[in-house]
Amino acid sequence: MADTQVGNNVVIEENVTLGKNVIIGNNVVIYSGTKIGDNVIIQDNAVIGKQPTRAKASILPETNQLPPAIIGSEVTIGTSAIIYANCKLGDNVFVADLATVRERVEVGEYTIIGRGVAVENDCTVGKRCKLETNCYITAYSSIEDYVFIAPCVVTTNDNYMARTKERFNNFKGVTIKTGGRIGANATILPGKVIEEDGTIAAASVVTKDVYREELVVGSPAKKIRNVPDEQLLRNQER
Known part of the structure; x- marks a missing residue:
C-alpha cells in the first residue's frame, strides 16, 4: 500500500487486496476481502463490497455472506457509488457518481455506467457498453457487448406487478444482444429480447421482441424500417 493515496475517514476492512497506484477519496468504505486492481480511482463516499440487506417483506431469498467484490485495473468509481459484494468489474470500467451495481453482477471491460444508474442483482453487462444517466437495469437481465442505453430507460421483470404467487416462478429480465440501442425514456416489458443491432426509439414501450x-x-413499439447500413455495428470502426 506504499503507493496508495488514501483520503480522510477511510475504512478498509481486513483482507482487502489493493493493486499499484490506487487512489482512494474521503469517507470511502471498502469491505472485507475486496480485490482491487492497479491504477484504480475510488472517489469520495464510495462503498465497495457491501453485503446486501434484505427487507423483511422482500420476496428475495435470504443469502449468507457473499463472496467479495472484484474490481479490475484502470477502473474509476465515482462519488457516492455503491458496488455490492459478489460483483465483478472488468478492466477500464467507469462507474459514475451515485450509481449502484448490485450483487452477482458482472460488467465487461471499458463499459460506462452513468450517473445514478441502477444495475440490479443477477445481471450481466458486456464490454464497451454505455448505460447513460438514470437508466434502470432490472434484475435477471442480460446485456451483451456494445449496447447503448440512453438516459431514463426502464427495464422490467414482473408481469404480475407484485400480485399473486404465480409471479414467483415467472420473473424474467430483458435481453439486449450485441449492438442493441435503446432511446431515452423507453420502457421494455419483462422477458423481451432485443436482437443484434435492434434499435428502439425514444419513449417507446416494447411489448414484443x-x-x-x-x-x-x-407505444406499443412497432417496426417502421430497418436500421440504416451505416448505423450497423459491423460497419463501425471499433
Missing part, C-alpha cells in the same frame, strides 16, 4: 437490425417506434 425486437428482431435483428429492426428500428421500432411507438
Whole structure:
C-alpha cells in the first residue's frame, strides 16, 4: 500500500487486496476481502463490497455472506457509488457518481455506467457498453457487448406487478444482444429480447421482441424500417 493515496475517514476492512497506484477519496468504505486492481480511482463516499440487506417483506431469498467484490485495473468509481459484494468489474470500467451495481453482477471491460444508474442483482453487462444517466437495469437481465442505453430507460421483470404467487416462478429480465440501442425514456416489458443491432426509439414501450437490425417506434413499439447500413455495428470502426 506504499503507493496508495488514501483520503480522510477511510475504512478498509481486513483482507482487502489493493493493486499499484490506487487512489482512494474521503469517507470511502471498502469491505472485507475486496480485490482491487492497479491504477484504480475510488472517489469520495464510495462503498465497495457491501453485503446486501434484505427487507423483511422482500420476496428475495435470504443469502449468507457473499463472496467479495472484484474490481479490475484502470477502473474509476465515482462519488457516492455503491458496488455490492459478489460483483465483478472488468478492466477500464467507469462507474459514475451515485450509481449502484448490485450483487452477482458482472460488467465487461471499458463499459460506462452513468450517473445514478441502477444495475440490479443477477445481471450481466458486456464490454464497451454505455448505460447513460438514470437508466434502470432490472434484475435477471442480460446485456451483451456494445449496447447503448440512453438516459431514463426502464427495464422490467414482473408481469404480475407484485400480485399473486404465480409471479414467483415467472420473473424474467430483458435481453439486449450485441449492438442493441435503446432511446431515452423507453420502457421494455419483462422477458423481451432485443436482437443484434435492434434499435428502439425514444419513449417507446416494447411489448414484443425486437428482431435483428429492426428500428421500432411507438407505444406499443412497432417496426417502421430497418436500421440504416451505416448505423450497423459491423460497419463501425471499433
